Amino acid sequence: MGKPYDFKEVEAQVLKLWENKNIYQKVKDKNKRGKPFYFLQGPPYTSGKLHIAHAWNNSMKDLAMRYKRMKGFDVWDRAGYDMHGLPTARKVMALHKLKMKEDIEKFGVANFIKECIKFSSEKAELMNKDLWRLGVWMDYKNAYLPIKNEFIEAEWFLVKKAEEQGRLYEGEKTMTWCPNCATAMAKHECDYQEIEDDSIFMKFKVKAKEDEYLIIWTTTPWTIVFNLAIMVNPDIDYVKVEVGKEKLIVAKALAGVFIQGVANKKFKILEEFKGSKLEGLEYEHPWNNKLPFYKELKKKHPKVHTVVLSTEYVDVSSGTGLVHCAPGCGPEDYEVGYKNNIPPFNNLDEHGVFPKEAGKFAGLEARKDDKKFTEELKKNGVLIAVTKVKHDYPHCERCSTAVVFRKTKQWFFKVEDLKEEMIKANQEIYWVPKAGQNAFHSWLDNLRDNSITKQRYWGTPVPIWRCNKCKAYEVIGSADELKKRAGEVPDNLHKPWIDKVTFKCKCGGVMKRIPDIMDVWIDAGSASWSCLYYPQRTDLFKRFFPADFILEAKEQVRGWFNLLMVASMIALKKPSFKAVYMHGMLTDVEGQKMSKSLGNIISPYELIDKHGADTLRYYMGETKPGVDMNFSWEEAKLRFKNLQVLWNVHNYLIDLTTTYKLKPEKIDTRKIGLEEKYILSRLYSIMKEVEERQEKYLLNELTPLIGDLFLDLSRDYIQFVRDKKDKQLVVNALFECLINIVKILAPNLPFITEAIYQNLKNEYGLKEESVHLCSWPAHNEKMINPSVEEEVRVAKEAISLILAKREEKGIGVRWPLARAEIFIDNPNVLKKTEELVKKQTNFKKLLVNKGKTKVEIDTTLTPSLEQEGFAREIIRRIQALRKKAGLKRNDRVRVVIETEFELEKQYFEELKEKVGASKLEFTKKSDAKSEFESKAEVRKKKFRFVIIK
Incomplete structure (x- = not known):
């Protein structure tokens, strides 16, 4: 037999072959006149090493692309990365011991940007190498990089289009804010985590009513500073109840739960009414006299500190049925405030700290100092109870800091009125799994205007120039346009160089760029056209756009999938992708999320070093779409063993043809037996199924199907025909199966299939230089026989x-x-x-x-049956000894069998043939000696076997 499967040697040799023979480029050249197929790479972030989810994700992308190449498509496969934003900025800050934005300014913004460019570029190169090692073929030499001017201009094109359509505006809104990163966060950047908080029940005194109170419940005591209204549902039943000397207003359905369960008091219902009756009721804030801004707010906005109505955000599932409303502290509160002309008041600074205007609360931090606010409420006599509650709370997806809410001035894309168009477009997109389409529909249905700006340094500069005199603004859509307006453009369009570019306003003032950078979602959202060098070039865009296929994890429903849709609907008025494969998230064997703190993170390098890249691709590629994968080393090991089986099948074929001096020939269907009819039917039916599923992007179903086929080939067909006399027929069937298995498996497992193909090519003179230069094989429909x-x-x-x-x-x-x-x-x-x-x-x-x-x-063993059984046992023992001696199948040797047992002569010739003996000796006593001998006892009969070369 040939060499055992050594994945390290195999994968190293295959990588060398691809590089030395330039196989990837040859495949590209072969298909350049084929039908276009646009794969759009979802850009991984260049802030660190490739992680296991990247490996899973990209190997499945590679599978889809390799299939399309074998089908003759001209595949657009440009690699790409996310580079701007906080992950890189944080890494660079850590390298240079910078903690705050102020430290960056001391370090020098130009120096900082140069370091970010260097860092992200180096990481991109490392990731290119890692993905290549994984067998992922993409155009790495021309990867799309957001740090390049061409990409920056592609984003400016989007902003210009938004302005032309009246979809760009500046506004004050309550934004999710990371106090650690000191920047606004879009909805899709929030990671919701379950946490335990103190929740408080407190009372607001009804104005001009003695001992009458509105009862609210909240999990964010710090936001009470910014309370400007109380929401009730107009259709819910409320009650005024007597508790001791006080009269409390709560929802009828929650009165008992709250008063008896939480406050542990008895009550008496005095009055029952609908929530609509409470509209406009004024109340007194407990800190009216401590915080001067309330009076000013009330003066300008009469509905401040009154009861307002909301059917959307008030129910009786928890709390009291009255909801504390701080329009400056959340999107729902903001909406209610906006409808009632109540401002989104919130004067936290960028680090979530209360300013000096907050009186005794000055210097306190939102969320972190919740207990201090609770204590103050207690001192003021308005705190009723404190309870613990577990709830999902948004955290910064980059640094895991619990977010706060802050009123900020940002630039936005107006997209809410595009919802119906996007939902309609989504119906035409092909989703795997189908549930992904429903999830995306739900996300789009709740879409809000997207903020596009960040108050940081590392990112694409916002192409908005504002006049220092008349405050008019102008949006620039390209470097050429800027050059026409300003006369010159820096070589690097990043901050701080772009900030030096100014030009005259119509009023005579000076147009200066606003200091903000783009939210990184603009980078990702613009990828669909910037990947095709659009708008600088139009030829590739016309040939390929929109993307035929994208593939990412299910979390991208609120991330990249959403960003692509929003950006292309604004810039191009059509969706940017046709089909989506959505995989799940990666967890450990117990289903726990992988994290450093739990010590359960699996590195792709660890798996590749232990079992090889093909094992990683084989194992991880089998997970159902949209379903989380519980990583198991045992399951990975099983796939590796299957690869050993495949390797051994190819060894067996080569050994067979070498021994009997045969070459594969075309199968003569008139001569085939049941065994061949079966395995060929299995082959062609699987080939047919695999192609059908490839066309439907059912990527997870491919390798299990093909795996079952080559396991059947090994465990069934080869076992069935071991003693078949027509070896040519066996060789023909084996080769037909193996060469087609190798071809249809090549997209999934590119290394082992290439290695096997090369060995078959060397043995049998195959035409193509690489299995990946082969066309997708056609199945033989006539040979499919379900009955057999x-x-x-x-x-x-x-x-x-x-x-x-x-x-x-x-x-x-x-x-x-x-x-x-x-x-x-x-x-x-x-x-x-x-x-x-x-x-x-x-x-x-x-x-x-x-x-x-x-x-x-x-179970009766007659003498003749026993003789036959002993013959089989002897054959097995000698064959094991031959293997130990490293003999090939056609090596003839002298075999001596020392035993008292007498084997009938009718078995001698068969025995001699099957053990490859030039001379076979049965003797009761022998002096024969060899380094290759063994002893055995079979059914109380003793044997000594000797092989002499």
Whole structure:
């Protein structure tokens, strides 16, 4: 047999072959006149090493692209990365011991940007190498990089389009804000985590009413500073209840739960009414006299500190049925405030700290100092109860800091009125799984105007220039346009160089760029056209756009999928992708999220070093779309063992053709037996299924199908035909199966298939230089025979049952027995494969009857059966010794068998042939010696076997 499967050697040699022979480029050149297929790479972030989810994700992308190349498509496969934003900025800040934005200014913004460019560029190069090692073929030499001017201009193009359509505006809104990163966050950048907080029940005194209170519940005590209204649902029943000397207003459905359960007090209902009756009721804030801004707010906005109505955001699922409303502290509160002309007041600074105007609260931090606010409420006599509550709360996805809410001035894209168009467009997109389409529909249905600006340094500069005199602004859509306005453009369009570019306003003032940078979502959202060098070039855009296929994790429903849709609908008025494969998230074997704190992170390098890149691709690619994957080393190991089986099949074929001096020939269907009919039908039916599923992007179903096929080839067909005399027929069938398996498996497992192909090419003179230069093979519909497959399936079940009975009786399969009887549901089917079953189970006679499944066997060993059994045992022992001696199948040797046992002469010739003996000697005593000998006892008969080369 050939060399065992050494994945390290195999994968190293294949990578060398691809590089030395420039195979990737040859595939590209071969297909350049083919039909266009646009794969759009979802850009991984260049802030660190490739992680296991990247490996899973990109190997599946590679699978889809390799199939399309084999089908002759001209595949647009430009690699790409996310580079701007906080992840890189933080890494660079850590390298240079910079903690705050102020430290960056001291370090020098130009120096900082140069360091960010250097860092992200170096990481991109490392990731290129890692992905190549994984067998992922993309155009790495021309990867799209957001730090390049061409990409920056592609984003400016988007902003210009938004301005032209009246979709760009500046506004004050309550924004999710990361106090650690000191920047606004879009909805899709929030990671919701379950946390435990103190929740408080407190009372607001009804104005001009003695001892009458509105009761609210909140999990964010710090926001009470910014309370400007109380929301009630107009359709819900409320009650005024007497508790001691006080009158409390709560929802009727929650009165008992709150007063008896939380406050632990008795109550009496005084009045019942609908929430609509409470509209406009004024109340007093407990800190009216401590915080001067309330009076000014009330003066300008009469509805401040009154009850307002909301059917959307008030229910009786928890709390009191009255909801504390701080329009400056959340999107829902903002909306209610906006409808009632109540301002989004919030004067936290960029680090979530209360300013000096907040009086005694000055210097306190939002969220972190919740207990201090609770304590103050207690001192003021308005705190009723504190309870613990577990709830989902947004955190910064980059630094995991719990966010706060802050009123800021930002630039926005107006997209809410595009919802229906996007939802309609989504119906035309092909999703795997289908549930992804529904999830995306739900996301789009709740879409809000997107903020596009950040108050940082590392990112694409916002192309808005504002006049220092009249405050008019102008949006610049390209470097050429800027050059026409300003006369010159810096070589690098990043801050701080772009900030030096000014030009005159119509009023005579000076137009200066606003200091903001773009939110990184603009980078990702613009990728669909910037990847095609648009708008600088139009030829590629016309040929390829929109993307035929994208593939990312399910979390991208609120991330990249959303960003692509919004950006292209604004810039191009159509969606940017046609089909999506959405995989799940990666967890450990127990289903826990992988994290450094739990110590359960798996590195792709660890898996590749242990079992190889093909094992990673094989194992991880089988996970159902949209379903989380619980990583298991044991499962990975099983896939590696399957690869060993595939490798051994190819070794077996080459060994067979070498031994018998044969070459594969075209199969003569007139000569094939049941075994060939079965395996060829299996081959072509699987080939057909695999192609159908490839076309539907059912990527996870491919390798299991093909894996079952090559396991059948090894465990069934090769076992069935080991003693078949027509070796040419066996070689022909084996080669037909193996070469097609290698081709249809090449997109999934590019290394082992390439290595096997190269060995077959060397042995049999195959035409193509690489398996990846081969066209996708066509199946032979005429050879698909479901009836034969069913017959052999039933036969395999019978074989399994009979062998189990043998094992139960303690009689190995090498010992022939006279008779077996099997009762089975479909005896007529089994009778068609009776000879196969007898041969595989080593029975002279098989009786097949209809009935409840069971097997009975005659265990009597007659002298003739015993002789045959001993012959088989002797063959096995000598073959094991040959293997130990490193002999090839056609190596002839002298074999000496020292034993008291007398084997009948009728078995001598068969024995001699099967052990490859030039001379076979049976003797009771021998002086023969060799380094290759062994002893054995079989059924109380002693043997010494000697092989002499």
